Structure formats: structure tokens, C-alpha cells
Amino acid sequence: MEGLSLDGWLPIRVWQATGQWRVDWCWFGEARLSQPFFSDAVEQALRLPFNQAFRRQTPLGALDQWKQQSPGLLPSAFIFHASRCGSTLISQMLAQLDDHIVISEPPPLDTLLRSDMAHADRCMALRGLMSAYGQRRRGVEQRLVIKLDAWNIGELALLRECFPDTPWLFVYRDPLEIAVSHLRRPGMHMVPGMIGTSVLDDGLPFSGQEDFIARRLGRLLRVGLERCHEFAGLAVNYAELPDAMAGRLAVFFGLDDAQRRQVFAMAGQHAKQPGQAFAGDSEDKRREASSTLRDQVMHWAQGAYEALETWRPDSRPGFG
Template sequence: MASLNFDGWLPIRIWKSAGQWQVDWCWFGDTPLHQPFFREAVERALQLPFNQAFRRQTPLSALTDWQTLSPGLAPSAFILHASRCGSTLISQMLARLDDHIVISEPPPLDALLRSDLPAAERRAAITGLLSAYGQRRRGMEQRLVIKLDAWSIGEWPLLHECFPDTPWLFVYRDPLEIAVSHLRRPGMHMVPGLLGECVLDDDLPFEGREDFIARRLGRLLEAARLHCADFGGLTVNYNELPEAMTGRLASFFQLNAEQCEQALTASAQHAKQPSQAFVADGESKRREASPLLQARVERCARAPYEALERLRALTTWPTDPPSP
């Protein structure tokens, strides 16, 4: 293990081959991860001549070996979400801060969370993976924030076992607006059979896309309600953004006034397409919703959404950012 050196390398893929779990690594050097999603940063890094000439693959055990040799930052916060609800905006605002490492929806973490590894081995691999992401590649990093995939709310108890003291939040919005977004351009968890087994399944037949999306959205919001109540997650509604970054989210992420101002510079841009300006679209999405979709959402997703709203109303959190 003494010769193990992954300085500047990050895990980009974890998969099972011939019964053995493997890790694929990519060299990033000291390049910060400013892209909206980790996979986009990977695509850019793989275009480097070095990464085209050299590939690095290891057994899964290399994650824990590297953590022992060079422990990285422990996660300072987790961001979970209902999808299409502002979580990418939050992660992009944090990515503006030089002392933050922000990893947004890394596929290797999803692979481990939903793997068939024995419990102890899976926990060790997860902590090793996040230690690798928490390496101080530029020397100034102080905090590591991980944004998970929307369906990862089902695996939250497992992640909480690994990091019981790490604060987390759940971002959501009016379920009708989320449903319209997925009808326009469905996420992989809103396409039948694409994601594989997860907490969103109810194993019942469905009638059309509206029915399928509304039911899965309802189950996602209900899982979030249960976990926020049981594990102390901070509930954040889309309609609080971006202003909440100067209030209770500033306290949650421990940002001072200068950092808040810097983070807010990202709010004028479209979070997923930074080259475009942000335009509020909630009203247009509600107008676009068909009567069928409205009925399905009311039946399947409105109750857990309202329960999250009640939970948010009961949540107390400091509203002033910490002093510099």
C-alpha cells in the first residue's frame, strides 16, 4: 500500500465484472469541478490526451487503501431532492466557492448504494469513495458537499449509517411542476424499466405516462417525508431559492456574508445550462398540465407534498449567516 498514489485522480465508475467489483479512475489534476453534474466533468477530463493514453483500474479495495493512506475531507453536507426542483442551483452556487468541493450525482456512489455488496464492505467502500472525492487537490478546500440522485432518497438510511453526524437537506417543489418537467423530458427514474429496482417501485400496473410519473413522484416525496422526520433532514422548497442562500441555507452550509454574495452570482444563470439566463417557469408548467396529469398528481403526490410543507413550517433554523 505504500506505493499507492492517486494524487489528482478521482473514481469515475464502479462496476462488477466476473463477480469482482472494480474502480475506474480518471486524472483531474487540480482542476476544480464546476460543471452542473459530475458526469459532465468526467466527459471533459476524458478528452485530455493524458487520460486518452493512460487508464487506471483497481479493485474496490483500493478505495479503503487510499483512504487509510491519504484521508480526504469528510462530507460536510448532503443534498437530496425530488428532481427538477432547484438542487442543481444550490450545488452550482456552492461550486462558486473556492474552499468547497461539490460532487453532483456521481454515478459511482449510486452504484455502491444500490449494490449487492455485504453491508460492512459496502459501508467501507462508500466512505472510501467519498474520501477520494474529498482530497484537497488544490490545497484550499475545506468542505465537501455531495448532491445525490433523486432516487437515492431510498438509500438514505444506509448513507446515514456511514455519516450519522453529517447534516442533510431535501429540496422539493410543487409536484405538478415536477411532473410536467418529466413529461417534457423524463429523467431516467421516470422511464419504466430504465433505472432498475428502487424505492420508487410499487410493482403495480400503470395507465399511461401521467399515472406512472405521478405515482413514482408520490412515493419519492413520501420517502422524503419519512426520512426527514426520522433523520432530521432540513426541508427546502424551490420557492425559497435563491434567497434562502443568504438566510437559513447560509447557516446550514456555514457560509459567511462574503461567501453568500459570491454564491448568489450563480443564481442569474440556468443551473443546468450555465450559458443561458435563468427564467422562472412554475406558472407556465402549471398552465401546461393536462386535466389528467393534474388529477393523477392530486391523487398520488399532493398529500406527501403538503406533509413536507407542514414539516418545513415546524423546522427552526438560524436565518442569519455566520460571521466571517
């Protein structure tokens, strides 16, 4: 442990080589993570001459070693979502706050959550990874918020075991609107074989893209509903945004009056394309949906969506 110094460095990749797990680190210094996704921040950081000249790789055990030497913030909240439903808007609004660290869909987290390493080793690595992301690199940070990949709802139980006191929410949207978005530009989990084995797999043959997307989406919403019941998740509909960030989500995230005002500084911008104005597209998406897609979504996903709508008024915000 003595002599290890990773001040200003963050894990950007975790992988297995010749039977050994390794961590790739990138130097961020005191730079804030304000980009829509962690991968965007990594891409920008890797352009720095320092990172082009110097790279750090360590054994996986360095995560726990660094945690013991320099404990970071524990996660304040986890954001799970059904994809294309406003979770990036929430994370980008929180990223406006100087005392918040917001990490959005970091690949190393997904790798560890779905790895085949021994359970105890995986829990230790997850705690070490979160501690690394929770380092107070600028000295003012007070909270760490993690937004996960959509399919990581399948690993919620593991995260709850590692961080039992961290509250979480599940953001979702009318499934027909989500499905149209993925038909326009499929997410990784909506392309057969792209993400490997996940909770979204049902093992059934599919007849085409519309069938595949509707089934995956239905599975995602059902698992989200099940986890909300099992682990007392806060259900949030896209239609509540952004106003909920001044109401029940402000309570959930523990925002004071000044912070509630501050998060709305970017509410009119496109969350995934900063600098562009946001324009609602729900009606356009519904008009664009084919009759086949409507039938598939109704069959595979509508029931879970309606059940989430029934659960939503009964879910209660809390902040740990």
C-alpha cells in the same frame, strides 16, 4: 498500501466483473469541479490527451487503501431532492466557492448505494469513495458537499450509518410542476425499467406515462417526508430559492458573509445550462398540465407535498 499514489485521480465508475468489484479512475489534476453534474466533469476530463492515453483501474479495495494513506474531507452536507426542483441551483451556487468541493450525482455513489455487496464491504467502500472525492487536490478545500440522485433518498439510512454527523436536506417543489418537467423530458427514474429496482417502485400496473410519473413522484415525496421525520432533515421548497442561500441555507452550509455574497454570482444563470439566463417557468408548467395529469398528481402526490409544507417551518438548519 505502500506505493499507492492516486493524487489528482478521482473514481468515475464502479462495476462488477467476474465476481470482483473494480474502480475506474480518471485524472483531474487540480481542476475544479464546476460543472452542473459530475458526469459533465468526467466527459470534459476524458477529452484530455493524457486520459485518452492512460487509464487506471483498481480493485475496489483501493478506495479504502487510498483513504488510509491519504484521508480526504468528510462530507459536510448531503443534498437530496425530488428532481427538477432547484437542487442543481444550490450545488452550482456552492461550486462558486474555492474552498468547497461539490460532487453532483456521481454514478459510482449510486452504484455502491444500491449494490448487493455485503453490508460491511459496502460501508467501507462508501467511506473510501467519499474520501477519494474529498481529496484536497488544490490545497484550499475545506468542505465536501454531495448531491445525490433523486432516488437515493431510499438509501439515506445507509449514508447516515456511514456518516452520522453529516447534515442533510431535502429539496422539493409543487408536484404538478415537477411532473410537467418530466413529461417534457423524462428523467431516468421516470422511464420504466431505466434505473432498475429502487425505493420508487410500488409494484402496481400503470395506465400510461402521466399515471407512472405521478405515482413515482408521489412515492418520492412520501419517502422524503418520512426520512425528514426519521432523520431530522431540512425541508426546502423550490420557492425559497435562491434567497434562502442568504438565509437559512447559508446557516445550514456554514457560509460567512463574504461567501453568501459570492454564491449569488451565478444565481441569475440557468443552473443546468451555464451561460444562459434563468427564467421562472412555474406558471407555464401549470398551464401546460392536462386535466388527467392534474388528477393523477392530486391523487398520488399532493398529500405528501402538503405534509412536507407542514413540516418545513419546523425543520431546523444545522451544520456538522
